[in-house]
Amino acid sequence: MAKCLDMSVELCGVxxxxxxxxxxxxxxxxREHNDFYDINILGSISIxxxxxxxxxxxxxxxxxxxxxxxxxxxxxQNPGVDAVVAQELxxxxxxxxxxxxxxxxxxxxxxxxxxxxxxxxxxxxxxIEVNVSCPNVHNGGMSFGTQPEMAAExxxxxxxxxxxxxxxxxxxxxxDIVAIAKACEEAGxxxxxxxxxxxxxxxxxxxxxxxxxxxxxxxxxxxxxxxxVRMVYQVAKACNIPVMGCGGVESAEDVIEMMMAGATxxxxxxxxxxxxxxxxxxIEDLPVVMEQLGIERLSDIIGIVE
Amino acid sequence: MYKxxxxxxxxxxxxxxxxxxxxxxxxxxWIIRPGQFVNIELDGLYLRRPISICDWDEHxxxxxxxxxxxxxxxxxxxxxxxxxxxxxxxxxxxxxEAECSEALLVGGGVGVPPLYRLAKELLAQGxxxxxxxxxxxxxxxxxxxxxRQLGAEVYVSTADGSVGVKGFVTDAIRESxxxxxxxxxxxxxxxxxxxxxxCTQRGELSFEERMGCGFGACMGCxxxxxxxxxxxxxEGPVMRREEIIW
Numbered sequence: 001m002a003k004c005l006d007m008s009v010e011l012c013g014v015x016x017x018x019x020x021x022x023x024x025x026x027x028x029x030x031r032e033h034n035d036f037y038d039i040n041i042l043g044s045i046s047i048x049x050x051x052x053x054x055x056x057x058x059x060x061x062x063x064x065x066x067x068x069x070x071x072x073x074x075x076x077q078n079p080g081v082d083a084v085v086a087q088e089l090x091x092x093x094x095x096x097x098x099x100x101x102x103x104x105x106x107x108x109x110x111x112x113x114x115x116x117x118x119x120x121x122x123x124x125x126x127x128i129e130v131n132v133s134c135p136n137v138h139n140g141g142m143s144f145g146t147q148p149e150m151a152a153e154x155x156x157x158x159x160x161x162x163x164x165x166x167x168x169x170x171x172x173x174x175x176d177i178v179a180i181a182k183a184c185e186e187a188g189x190x191x192x193x194x195x196x197x198x199x200x201x202x203x204x205x206x207x208x209x210x211x212x213x214x215x216x217x218x219x220x221x222x223x224x225x226x227x228x229v230r231m232v233y234q235v236a237k238a239c240n241i242p243v244m245g246c247g248g249v250e251s252a253e254d255v256i257e258m259m260m261a262g263a264t265x266x267x268x269x270x271x272x273x274x275x276x277x278x279x280x281x282x283i284e285d286l287p288v289v290m291e292q293l294g295i296e297r298l299s300d301i302i303g304i305v306e
Numbered sequence: 307m308y309k310x311x312x313x314x315x316x317x318x319x320x321x322x323x324x325x326x327x328x329x330x331x332x333x334x335x336w337i338i339r340p341g342q343f344v345n346i347e348l349d350g351l352y353l354r355r356p357i358s359i360c361d362w363d364e365h366x367x368x369x370x371x372x373x374x375x376x377x378x379x380x381x382x383x384x385x386x387x388x389x390x391x392x393x394x395x396x397x398x399x400x401x402x403e404a405e406c407s408e409a410l411l412v413g414g415g416v417g418v419p420p421l422y423r424l425a426k427e428l429l430a431q432g433x434x435x436x437x438x439x440x441x442x443x444x445x446x447x448x449x450x451x452x453x454r455q456l457g458a459e460v461y462v463s464t465a466d467g468s469v470g471v472k473g474f475v476t477d478a479i480r481e482s483x484x485x486x487x488x489x490x491x492x493x494x495x496x497x498x499x500x501x502x503x504x505c506t507q508r509g510e511l512s513f514e515e516r517m518g519c520g521f522g523a524c525m526g527c528x529x530x531x532x533x534x535x536x537x538x539x540x541e542g543p544v545m546r547r548e549e550i551i552w
Binding site: 025032057061070270 | 310353354393515516517521522527530540
């Protein structure tokens with residue numbers, strides 16, 4: 001390589017070696033993918049969505065095949081915030097040396113606050129990602145993320161109990177994404193993460209019933225990429241806080257496209273399930289694609305599209 | 307441990323009208339126990355398709371699959387030489403070292419294949435192995451002869467009585483008077499439940515579920531057990547009888 005290419009980015013003072021972050025819920029707490037490759041190559045990790053109490057989640061089937069993607073209806077299965085702090089984070093620390101992103105969900109403002117104040121004490125956590133957009137649990141956040149006032153209220157309440165940067169993860173299942181993002185920004189959010197999954201449904205035509213036990217679930221995969229790019233673009237243009245782009249990213253080119261739309265860092269979700277090496281492949285391909293496109297510093301292209 | 311690799315189809319032929327046997331050539335070092343599975347990437351389909359491993363050696367993996375949808379239909383049309391992207395060594399598999407002297411292996415339909423390698427390993431340890439295979443009708447029967455050739459005692463049941471004992475595997479177990487002190491089972495959920503309702507011996511059972519990743523990351527295939535939440539793809543697909551919640 002002729003020049004020294006710089007893939008690093010900075011999110012609210014948190015410096016990442018590269019912008020590639022596995023999205024919450026597609027990477028567990030890192031162990032499974034670490035059996036395939038050394039996950040320390042990643043920019044960071046957004047850990048499995050955590051709630052106050054342990055949750056089993058939804059009945060199975062929870063997964064449905066789609067054209068260019070999948071529907072999941074896991075329903076925030078997780079061991080609860082205390083077990084995450086006591087067991088999962090120490091285990092993750094042994095295999096991943098970099099700062100991580102903790103993804104928090106809740107069913108009430110109190111729950112968000114309690115989880116975030118517990119996570120706030122964890123040195124390993126650099127950023128709190130507040131999920132107000134899970135489509136798979138009743139009131140499990142998505143109602144907070146579909147109304148600007150509610151999103152703002154969660155943001156304010158969480159900001160009051162943590163010094164860590166707070167990114168609010170938004171749902172695409174809304175009419176006006178900009179209004180919600182701006183409400184979060186005004187309420188003190190340090191950044192926005194988008195998009196979560198699109199509410200979707202498949203029907204088994206032989207059995208004449210939904211494929212998913214819960215009928216509907218969150219649709220993700222490459223099919224949603226253009227929707228994600230559009231929303232990242234709109235929000236990045238309208239807000240003055242950094243955006244983590246997420247939705248259908250599968251390649252180094254997708255990462256660059258998302259960054260040109262306005263993303264400072266890029267999350268990779270469904271691709272981790274189809275190809276366990278997806279993030280590794282993207283990180284290895286990035287310098288090659290940067291060179292082809294004449295990009296020396298990746299951070300130079302953030303929001304470059306007018 | 308599990309890994310991803312490229313595998314070449316070296317055989318692919320029907321055993322019955324809609325059940326096929328495929329042999330894949332490639333690295334098999336990640337497969338360590340009978341009852342594990344592979345997860346195969348297919349053209350134009352987003353999710354991989356999990357298929358149980360029937361047998362393996364140093365260079366090949368044998369799988370047996372039933373055509374039930376677009377994925378398995380595509381597989382049935384593959385020619386020798388086709389290369390596939392496959393995750394191998396997935397799942398925990400059967401414990402062939404479980405303490406027992408007379409093992410009963412119970413398979414229903416496409417639940418039969420993983421029992422083949424298990425029978426081999428149990429017989430190699432000098433254990434007595436009886437096999438009960440359940441199908442709907444005579445035309446669907448496969449691998450009964452292969453199990454006999456290994457040296458297992460084989461009983462077949464068919465729902466319509468066209469061959470073997472008329473009825474279900476539980477009828478064949480009762481009528482044959484087969485003795486056993488441990489069982490291994492793989493097949494449809496009603497069969498597994500009927501088996502557990504009708505026998506008191508210790509044993510282990512292999513379960514099915516729709517999977518996202520197949521290696522434990524997505525929590526798509528979770529189930530509750532008496533020993534906590536388990537992922538069918540990771541802690542399963544095989545579970546001990548005493549941990550199952552029916």
